[in-house]
Amino acid sequence: MDTRGFQSVLRTIESKLSIQCENYKQDYLERRIQSRMRISKVESYTDYNSLLLSSITEQEAFRNALTINVTKFWRDPEVFDLIKRDIIPEIRRRKKKIRIWSAGCATGEEPYTLALMVYEARILYPDVEVTIFASDIDREAIKKAETGIYLKKALENLSESQVRRHFDEQQDGTFLVKPHLRDFIKFSWHDLMSGKAVTNYLDIILCRNVTIYFTEKQKDELARIFAPALAEGGYYVMGKTEYMGRDVEQLYEPFNPIQKVYRKKGV
Numbered sequence: 001m002d003t004r005g006f007q008s009v010l011r012t013i014e015s016k017l018s019i020q021c022e023n024y025k026q027d028y029l030e031r032r033i034q035s036r037m038r039i040s041k042v043e044s045y046t047d048y049n050s051l052l053l054s055s056i057t058e059q060e061a062f063r064n065a066l067t068i069n070v071t072k073f074w075r076d077p078e079v080f081d082l083i084k085r086d087i088i089p090e091i092r093r094r095k096k097k098i099r100i101w102s103a104g105c106a107t108g109e110e111p112y113t114l115a116l117m118v119y120e121a122r123i124l125y126p127d128v129e130v131t132i133f134a135s136d137i138d139r140e141a142i143k144k145a146e147t148g149i150y151l152k153k154a155l156e157n158l159s160e161s162q163v164r165r166h167f168d169e170q171q172d173g174t175f176l177v178k179p180h181l182r183d184f185i186k187f188s189w190h191d192l193m194s195g196k197a198v199t200n201y202l203d204i205i206l207c208r209n210v211t212i213y214f215t216e217k218q219k220d221e222l223a224r225i226f227a228p229a230l231a232e233g234g235y236y237v238m239g240k241t242e243y244m245g246r247d248v249e250q251l252y253e254p255f256n257p258i259q260k261v262y263r264k265k266g267v
């Protein structure tokens, strides 16, 4: 490998895109850079570096490639069942306002699933006010999430009646989420590597399938940032393939280890 060329690409990513490369696994960065090189028909790291330095379009394309935003409605339905069946009723016994953060929400399917679930279960907790914060580093993704327009295929995990109740079919055949779901959610741009949470006094943080590309150090750092952002007894929901680092496990206790749900430890 041309180490000098590769390092120069990393320096450009840091200076032009303000992305801290040391927070990402090296082999992941390598694969993303090589994939962009293939697409741009560039053979060497040095040439790719020149392209990245000169082209804002390529800078944005690289940012999108780095933050793959694959997601879907009801991704891992057992987790949503657990939130509905055990977590929300438990929080509700203690308070009337529930604050949830979907951190790394991509194009919005996760926060809209939460909103749909809360709306449909409102009969179980009619007196509870729920606010969902949803954020992502990818501006395109968050714009799409805010717009709330989806192709029919994206709604395949919803029943026909759920689609009718919660979406308006547009003339072009796409589906627009209805205001009664949209109103639960506050969308914002946010970098999880910024050292800050989007807000505090949270009852549930879902940060799923986001840290798979982060280094161990950055993953642990995130768990340290989430703990004070959670209210007492708050829940941290990780992705199915993610795990709590040894250095931070004293901050949380397992709530449902199979579903990767942890609870902030009391003081």
Ligand SMILES: C[S@@+](CC[C@H](N)C(=O)[O-])C[C@H]1O[C@@H](n2cnc3c(N)ncnc32)[C@H](O)[C@@H]1O
Pocket (backbone or CB within 6 Å): 067, 068, 069, 070, 071, 072, 075, 103, 104, 105, 106, 107, 110, 135, 136, 137, 138, 141, 190, 191, 192, 193, 207, 208, 209, 210, 239
């Ligand atoms: C695979 S998607 C996961 C979406 C959703 N949480 C789910 O599980 O279906 C990962 C998302 O994390 C976002 N992401 C990656 N790095 C991030 C960072 N530093 N700050 C905020 N979001 C980030 C990406 O832009 C992408 O939208």
